[in-house]
Amino acid sequence: MTRRQYSRRRVLGPAGVTLAGLAGGLARPRLVFAQNKTPIKFTLPWVPEGSDLFAFTAKGMGLWDKHGLDVSVARGTGSVAAAEATGTGRFDFGMAAAPAAILQNIKGLPVVALAACQYDGTMGIGVRNDGPIKNPSDLVGHKLATTVTSGEHPLLPAYAAKAGFDLSNVTVVQTEPNVRNRLLGEGNVDAISGFAVSIMPIYAATGVKAHFLLFSTVGLVNYGYVLLTKPDRVASAPQLCAAFVDGMLEGLKATMLDPAEAMRLFFQQVPEMALAAQAKEQIRVGTGIMVYAATNPVIKANGLGWIDSNAYETQTDLIMRYVAKPDDKRPTMDSLMTNRFAGSVKISAAEFDEAQKNSEAFRTFVT
Amino acid sequence: MSLELPAAGSPRGVLAIGRSVRRVRPIILPIVTLTAVLLLWQLAAVRLHIPSVLLPTPSDIAQEMWHALPLLVDQAVPTALDTLLAFAAAAVLGIGLAIVITYSRPLRDTLYPNLVFFQLVPKVALAPLFVIWLGYGSPARVAFAAFISFFPVVISAALGFAGTDPAVLRLCRSLTASEWRSFLLVRFPFALPAIFSGFKVAMTMAVVGVIIGEFISSQAGLGHYILRAGSRLETADVFAALVALSVLGVALYGAVALAELGVRRAYGRR
Numbered sequence: 096m097t098r099r100q101y102s103r104r105r106v107l108g109p110a111g112v113t114l115a116g117l118a119g120g121l122a123r124p125r126l127v128f129a130q131n132k133t134p135i136k137f138t139l140p141w142v143p144e145g146s147d148l149f150a151f152t153a154k155g156m157g158l159w160d161k162h163g164l165d166v167s168v169a170r171g172t173g174s175v176a177a178a179e180a181t182g183t184g185r186f187d188f189g190m191a192a193a194p195a196a197i198l199q200n201i202k203g204l205p206v207v208a209l210a211a212c213q214y215d216g217t218m219g220i221g222v223r224n225d226g227p228i229k230n231p232s233d234l235v236g237h238k239l240a241t242t243v244t245s246g247e248h249p250l251l252p253a254y255a256a257k258a259g260f261d262l263s264n265v266t267v268v269q270t271e272p273n274v275r276n277r278l279l280g281e282g283n284v285d286a287i288s289g290f291a292v293s294i295m296p297i298y299a300a301t302g303v304k305a306h307f308l309l310f311s312t313v314g315l316v317n318y319g320y321v322l323l324t325k326p327d328r329v330a331s332a333p334q335l336c337a338a339f340v341d342g343m344l345e346g347l348k349a350t351m352l353d354p355a356e357a358m359r360l361f362f363q364q365v366p367e368m369a370l371a372a373q374a375k376e377q378i379r380v381g382t383g384i385m386v387y388a389a390t391n392p393v394i395k396a397n398g399l400g401w402i403d404s405n406a407y408e409t410q411t412d413l414i415m416r417y418v419a420k421p422d423d424k425r426p427t428m429d430s431l432m433t434n435r436f437a438g439s440v441k442i443s444a445a446e447f448d449e450a451q452k453n454s455e456a457f458r459t460f461v462t
Numbered sequence: 463m464s465l466e467l468p469a470a471g472s473p474r475g476v477l478a479i480g481r482s483v484r485r486v487r488p489i490i491l492p493i494v495t496l497t498a499v500l501l502l503w504q505l506a507a508v509r510l511h512i513p514s515v516l517l518p519t520p521s522d523i524a525q526e527m528w529h530a531l532p533l534l535v536d537q538a539v540p541t542a543l544d545t546l547l548a549f550a551a552a553a554v555l556g557i558g559l560a561i562v563i564t565y566s567r568p569l570r571d572t573l574y575p576n577l578v579f580f581q582l583v584p585k586v587a588l589a590p591l592f593v594i595w596l597g598y599g600s601p602a603r604v605a606f607a608a609f610i611s612f613f614p615v616v617i618s619a620a621l622g623f624a625g626t627d628p629a630v631l632r633l634c635r636s637l638t639a640s641e642w643r644s645f646l647l648v649r650f651p652f653a654l655p656a657i658f659s660g661f662k663v664a665m666t667m668a669v670v671g672v673i674i675g676e677f678i679s680s681q682a683g684l685g686h687y688i689l690r691a692g693s694r695l696e697t698a699d700v701f702a703a704l705v706a707l708s709v710l711g712v713a714l715y716g717a718v719a720l721a722e723l724g725v726r727r728a729y730g731r732r
Contacts, residue, residue: 175695179515183516199515199695202513202514202515203515204513204516243689243693245693248693249693249694267681268598268679269681269689270593270678271590271678273590277590278598281594283597418694419694420694
């Protein structure tokens with residue numbers, strides 16, 4: 096039996112390593128070194144599709160794992176429900192269309208937008224390529240199918256005002272979303288209103304020759320998906336918010352630069368999507384339009400996720416005017432959004448050009 | 463001679479009070495229960511600071527109803543008209559089919575299994591197709607509501623017609639009454655309770671069918687109002703419309719119950 100000798104070196108060596116480790120741990124974000132990853136519940140705004148595919152890129156590439164997060168991704172049932180589920184704390188983070196998030200704040204269930212994922216929600220008027228509507232003013236005297244629960248519906252008067260036509264001279268028909276999409280496909284109406292990023296992939300995959308006249312082309316600001324959480328989480332767990340946002344935006348960047356690889360990762364995680372006929376074409380077109388909507392000059396200057404506060408304020412004005420009730424209180428911009436966690440994922444000029452090139456073919460769907 | 467009322471403490475007095483309590487109990491109990499639930503709801507929503515976008519208080523809903531009452535009445539009119547049309551179609555088709563099933567065994571063998579099969583189909587899934595087939599106007603909503611509400615009428619009426627006392631039918635035949643007279647004077651009155659049971663179910667289903675139809679496609683109506691308010695996160699408005707819809711449903715159901723009373727009295731006098 097050997098007797099253990101306690102020398103100064105023997106005692107101080109491990110102690111030094113321990114102290115160095117502790118010091119290092121304090122200097123860096125705690126989550127990076129967490130042995131057990133922090134479980135996070137995240138809800139998509141809708142079913143897995145091209146517009147939200149980058150969440151699967153982030154998960155598939157292990158980008159959240161790198162930040163010490165174990166993110167479970169749940170499908171959504173609409174932006175309003177996703178924002179509500181995030182606001183009530185049923186999910187730690189959520190993704191929803193900006194108007195839904197703004198409206199929910201107005202109605203007293205606060206959520207904060209942490210990062211913008213798309214700078215154009217692709218709200219617009221869908222028309223057949225061979226139909227009578229070439230310009231917004233051509234809608235006068237024609238039939239427009241719309242869905243009252245869809246985000247663009249309350250903004251139709253604003254669009255008409257901006258585009259310079261009288262909406263009361265358009266026959267507006269309210270239908271459920273699937274019926275609306277079919278009515279245009281079968282030529283029963285001349286136009287529909289909706290989100291190009293959700294509807295155009297279906298048309299492209301089923302051979303309906305159509306395109307969208309975007310609200311943004313007449314100067315109607317409409318941000319697409321934003322990342323959301325409760326305000327108290329921003330205050331109590333800023334590192335967690337930063338880790339989540341960084342992972343998601345890294346996934347978004349990877350999707351913008353290599354959509355094909357992003358699709359491969361998506362089908363790996365959501366194999367049931369590949370079972371549907373024309374699913375690959377739907378996802379391809381949806382991803383292409385999403386990349387188009389995400390590739391905005393603001394990210395070249397400020398990094399991914401950056402929210403232009405002026406644009407967000409303009410959008411809040413629109414919601415207050417056309418959606419909220421007269422006695423609703425306008426929330427402050429600080430309570431609606433923050434750029435505290437955006438901008439750390441950068442995109443170079445060359446990468447920006449690459450992303451633009453990747454979405455080039457899909458611009459014909461949105462004019 | 464003066465009328466003497468029983469003293470409260472006497473056995474007759476206790477019996478009289480008991481009878482009065484039993485008489486008013488069906489009215490008082492639901493009202494007391496509803497009031498208690500509304501009070502609890504109000505207290506819970508206020509005490510737990512539940513945002514009104516998630517769960518408005520009953521007082522918020524009452525206030526919203528008061529403000530929106532003219533609009534709600536306006537919206538209730540197309541819903542009520544479509545419901546009545548759908549109910550009428552379901553009643554006529556249902557009773558017609560029940561007569562056919564009752565008098566023709568081959569047709570009963572052919573149609574009955576198919577009727578049961580169609581009843582098991584989740585009809586809500588078919589609602590969008592009615593809009594595709596019949597357009598986005600009232601006919602699609604009426605046809606869908608009639609489609610989902612006619613089944614209870616067929617089954618109830620067929621059971622009612624088949625359940626007629628055979629001895630009475632034999633008596634009719636022995637008196638050389640025609641099939642038509644036997645139907646009109648015996649089978650139909652015998653089947654009335656069953657027919658009206660079917661009508662009551664059909665009326666509630668017609669309301670549901672029209673609301674589903676309005677969710678699928680509409681320009682007005684309480685279903686349209688609910689969708690519109692929901693999309694704007696005006697939860698109190700949604701509840702106000704639901705209350706209006708319940709009142710409409712109860713009124714239409716009550717109309718069927720009154721009609722049953724009238725028809726049964728009319729037959730009873732003969």
